[in-house]
Amino acid sequence: MDVKAESLQKHYEWGGKIEVISRAKIENRDDLSLAYTPGVAEPCLRIKEEPSLSFRLTRRSNLVAVITDGTAVLGLGDIGPEAGMPVMEGKCALFKEFADVDAFPLCIKSHDVDEIVRTVYLLSGSFGGINLEDISAPRCFEIERKLKELCDIPVFHDDQHGTAIVVAAALLNSLKIVKKELSEIRVVINGAGSAGVAIGLHLIRLGVKHLTMVDRFGILSEDDPSLSSAHAEIARVTNRERMRGTLADAMVGADVFIGVSAPGVVSQDMIRTMAPDAIVFPMANPTPEIMPDLALAAGARIVGTGRSDFPNQINNVLAFPGIFRGALDCRASEINDEMKVASSYAIASLISEGELSEDNIIPSALDRRVAPAVAEAVIRVAKECGVARLV
Numbered sequence: 299m300d301v302k303a304e305s306l307q308k309h310y311e312w313g314g315k316i317e318v319i320s321r322a323k324i325e326n327r328d329d330l331s332l333a334y335t336p337g338v339a340e341p342c343l344r345i346k347e348e349p350s351l352s353f354r355l356t357r358r359s360n361l362v363a364v365i366t367d368g369t370a371v372l373g374l375g376d377i378g379p380e381a382g383m384p385v386m387e388g389k390c391a392l393f394k395e396f397a398d399v400d401a402f403p404l405c406i407k408s409h410d411v412d413e414i415v416r417t418v419y420l421l422s423g424s425f426g427g428i429n430l431e432d433i434s435a436p437r438c439f440e441i442e443r444k445l446k447e448l449c450d451i452p453v454f455h456d457d458q459h460g461t462a463i464v465v466a467a468a469l470l471n472s473l474k475i476v477k478k479e480l481s482e483i484r485v486v487i488n489g490a491g492s493a494g495v496a497i498g499l500h501l502i503r504l505g506v507k508h509l510t511m512v513d514r515f516g517i518l519s520e521d522d523p524s525l526s527s528a529h530a531e532i533a534r535v536t537n538r539e540r541m542r543g544t545l546a547d548a549m550v551g552a553d554v555f556i557g558v559s560a561p562g563v564v565s566q567d568m569i570r571t572m573a574p575d576a577i578v579f580p581m582a583n584p585t586p587e588i589m590p591d592l593a594l595a596a597g598a599r600i601v602g603t604g605r606s607d608f609p610n611q612i613n614n615v616l617a618f619p620g621i622f623r624g625a626l627d628c629r630a631s632e633i634n635d636e637m638k639v640a641s642s643y644a645i646a647s648l649i650s651e652g653e654l655s656e657d658n659i660i661p662s663a664l665d666r667r668v669a670p671a672v673a674e675a676v677i678r679v680a681k682e683c684g685v686a687r688l689v
Contacts, residue, residue, distance in 0.1 A: 315387040316394070316402075321357070353426065353629060362401040362427040362622055364389050365418055367408060369434040370457070370492075373583055379405030382432055389431060389456075389618075397619035397669040399626065401429070411437050415444045422449045426626050429618065430455040435492040436528040452625045452633045458496035460614035460621075463638050464660070465497050465556060465579060466504055467645035468612050471659040472600045474651075476575040478553060480505040484573070486552045488512045488545050488587065489559030495532045497556060502535055503635055504642065509536045510548045514559075517541050517548050546571070553577065561585035569596035579603070581612055600656050609657040616645050616663060620672025628677045628686035637679045644675035 309315075322333040331337050341355040353359040368382035369375075386403030393401035404421070408414050418428060428451065430442055438455055445453045454460075473480065485506055487494050490513040498511055511518040511532055518525065519540050520533045541548065545563065549555060550571045557564065557580040564580060564587040572578075578593045580586035581604040590601040590608050602610030621641055625633055648661045648671060661668050680686035 309384060315384075315391045349423075352423070357400060358424060358426050359629070360398075360400050360626060361425050362393060362399055362429050362626075363418070363421065363425045364393075364401050364403045364429045364431055365406065365414075366403075366430075366432045367406050367414060368432065369409065369437070371432045376434065379407050386431060389429070392615050393429075393619055393622065396615060396666070397623035397673070399619060399622050409437070411440050411444070414441055415448070418445055419448045422451060425451060426629070427451055427622050428453040429622065430457075432457065433492075435495075436526055438492045439495075439528050446632065450631055452622070452630055454618070454621065454633045455492065455496075456614055456618045458492045459500070459633070459638055460617040461493040461558065461581075461612075462496040462500035463617040463621075463641045464612050464614055464645065465581075466500055466639075466642035467616070468579065468602050468610065468660045469501070469554065469577065470504075470642065470646040471649055471654055472554075472577045472602075474654060475656060475659070476553075476577065476599055478575070481507050483553040484508040484510070484551060485554040485556065486510050486512060486545075486548045487556045487558070488548075488563065489557060489582075490518060490529055490532065491558065493558040494556075495528060497558065498532050498536060500635075500638060500642070503639055508538075510541065510552075511536050512545045512548050516545075517543050555579065555587075557581055557587035559587060561587065564588040564593075566592055566596035569593050569598055572597070575599040579612060600659060602659060606663065610659050611663055612660065613663040616661060616665075616668050617641055617672065620644075620669035621676055623669055624673035624676025625680065627673065627688070628680045629688045630676070630680045631685045631687060633676075634679075634683060634685060636683055637676045640675040640679045641672050644671045647671070 324330055324333055345351045364386045366382045366386055368379040371377050371382045371385055382405050390401035390403055393399040406414055406417055442455045487498050490511050498509055518529055518533045519537055521540055546568050549568045551573055553573045554577045561582050576598045577600045578598040579602045580588050583604045586603045593601045602612050604612055648667055
């Protein structure tokens with residue numbers, strides 16, 4: 299039985315991957331009176347007087363909403379909110395398993411930006427954080443931006459920022475092996491959707507100076523009037539040479555290739571044109587832009603993918619559980635750029651100099667040290683930035 303058939307069978311068996319467990323034992327009349335009426339009126343009145351007490355008197359302090367509209371689900375595309383539920387439940391299970399964060403899936407039947415924003419905002423008082431998931435670009439950018447303006451709790455689009463954080467961690471350690479500096483390397487990102495744009499902006503914050511973005515039509519250039527607003531924004535801070543051309547043109551002399559695009563779009567000949575000791579992260583799933591063995595045979599020094607059956611898996615589970623754990627524990631009002639940078643360094647730091655190798659640039663997705671390390675970094679920076687409400 300292959301993994302798809304076995305997974306389908308398990309989903310029939312599970313009947314859902316998460317459930318609600320009561321923290322209050324109700325075994326007699328007194329228990330009932332304390333957990334429900336009449337006793338429950340007292341915490342209700344206290345919260346009415348001071349709404350922030352909802353974080354102490356309810357489970358809100360440990361509860362994250364996992365939100366999707368089902369338009370960009372795991373490379374499957376727009377399959378709808380109901381079909382996206384298994385992925386959202388899986389995300390919630392990972393939250394609980396790796397960081398003891400309670401998470402609940404909310405799949406919204408709308409493609410309208412304002413309707414989604416309004417729906418999530420109206421529900422936000424029940425949660426301590428909002429994790430946006432599998433929402434197609436460019437709508438995802440606007441949804442996140444508007445929710446961050448409206449909500450007083452962290453809003454985090456994992457497809458953008460979680461991916462960027464983990465890619466950066468893998469790159470930081472890879473550069474130690476090839477002995478190159480962030481400020482000197484030439485980076486090419488293929489795929490200018492939500493993940494690609496976020497990776498680009500995050501790497502620039504980390505110190506990358508030479509970055510080229512490519513989409514299916516070619517290299518993004520600031521002087522191209524046909525660019526969308528999201529592409530125009532990233533083009534203003536990338537491709538300073540205003541190069542035009544194809545992915546193959548962009549990759550000549552590049553030190554790093556990062557793919558968040560489509561299977562098989564990179565050839566061995568393209569890898570051969572890259573700089574010596576090239577770092578290649580083809581992360582299209584399930585089939586990467588180039589298979590690792592082909593990239594290595596063509597001269598790549600280090601290869602990482604999104605798959606678990608190859609070394610150096612670049613997996614978002616290394617980021618989002620710890621990020622929300624930290625944000626919840628200090629009751630942060632937002633997850634800002636400084637916290638994301640600190641998270642990348644925290645993940646990278648878990649591979650010691652002695653452990654670092656071409657096949658070991660990033661912790662395993664199952665490494666239980668990761669979430670606490672990321673949470674600690676997030677709390678520290680949140681306090682430094684003044685966005686922590688518990689100090």
